[in-house]
Amino acid sequence: MSVSDAAASRRFVLRGLRWEDAPAWRQVYLDLYDEVKENPELGLTLQERRPTEAEEVAWFSDLYGRSLKGPDVIVVGEVDGHPAGLVTIAPARRGASPWENSHVGILGILVARRHRGHGLGEALMLRALEEARGRFEWVRLTVFSVNSGARRLYERLGFRTVGHLEAEVKRNGRYLDEELMSLDLRSWKAPADVGRRATGAR
Ligand SMILES: CC(C)(COP(=O)(O)OP(=O)(O)OC[C@H]1O[C@@H](n2cnc3c(N)ncnc32)[C@H](O)[C@@H]1OP(=O)(O)O)[C@@H](O)C(=O)NCCC(=O)NCCS
Incomplete structure (x- = not known):
């Protein structure tokens, strides 16, 4: 990546969910069904088939409602x-x-495929964990064991692996293990060496 590409990639803002985001998220999620054909280890669980428009609208409406009501933390x-x-x-x-x-x-x-690897995931995690303080005491996630990049990111932010979920996912007849990771938010502070790449976050 050239220096100018890197600079351009950092022009992002962090904000709440908007109703008008719906079509963009529909596309990002539908794209995953093509991506998983190229990468059978893609680190997200998917439905058996592409969701219909009605299912996507229901999913987004629920997400949007939760973003208004809380206590969910939702950062775009x-x-x-x-x-x-x-x-x-x-x-x-x-x-x-x-x-x-x-x-x-x-x-x-x-993070949408073409925007990965530029620090957006890290910046989103930092903002979400900061917003989650006072709403939750512990934060947990599961991550495919093979997803070493994502696991490194979570570890950098302070998550610890607390469990191994053998064969948690079955995709095209193949089992994939997951790691259960946990963060104690009561004592969490953003690590000093994290977030430097996200210089464009506002
Ligand atoms: C995992 C994910 C959210 C990280 O977001 P991102 O914006 O790419 O993250 P960052 O640029 O802040 O980099 C964080 C780590 O992600 C990894 N990463 C970078 N580009 C990636 C890519 N194209 N695909 C997967 N992981 C990638 C990197 O290994 C990086 O760690 P490193 O700097 O120690 O190498 C994003 O890559 C993604 O959405 N991947 C596909 C879905 C997924 O795996 N979600 C996680 C579910 S637990």
Whole structure:
């Protein structure tokens, strides 16, 4: 990447979700179904088939509603005016008594393919974890064991691997393991050496 490419890649802003983002996110998610054909280890779980427009609208409406109501943390990374990355931290809501899990937030992140590797994921994670303080006490995520780049990113931010989920995903007949990672947000401080690449974040 040339220096000017690198500079251009950093022109992103971090902001909340907007209703008018819906078509952009639909495209980003649909593109994953093509990407997984090229990369069977793509680190996101997908549905059996491409979601229909109705399913996408329902998904986005739910996400947008949660962004307004909270306590979910939802941060969008925009590059040159277009949504390029999304991080969510949602209450764990497990089992019959979700109240007793409500101190735990579950993190998910996606950066659109052509915007990866320029620091947007790191900047999104930092902003989301900062916003999550006071809403959640612990943040957890699962990551494909083979997704070493993403695992490094989470470790840099302070996540620890606390479990190994054998054969958690079955994709085209092949099992993929996942790692369960956890961050204690009560004592978390953004590491001093993280976030330097995201100099364009506002
Ligand atoms: C993982 C992901 C969110 C990171 O976002 P990003 O903007 O690419 O991240 P950054 O540029 O801040 O770099 C963070 C790490 O991501 C990894 N990364 C960079 N480009 C990548 C790419 N094209 N694909 C996958 N990971 C990549 C890098 O290894 C980097 O770590 P390193 O600097 O130690 O090498 C993003 O690459 C992505 O959406 N990947 C596909 C979906 C996925 O794996 N999601 C994670 C679910 S747990």
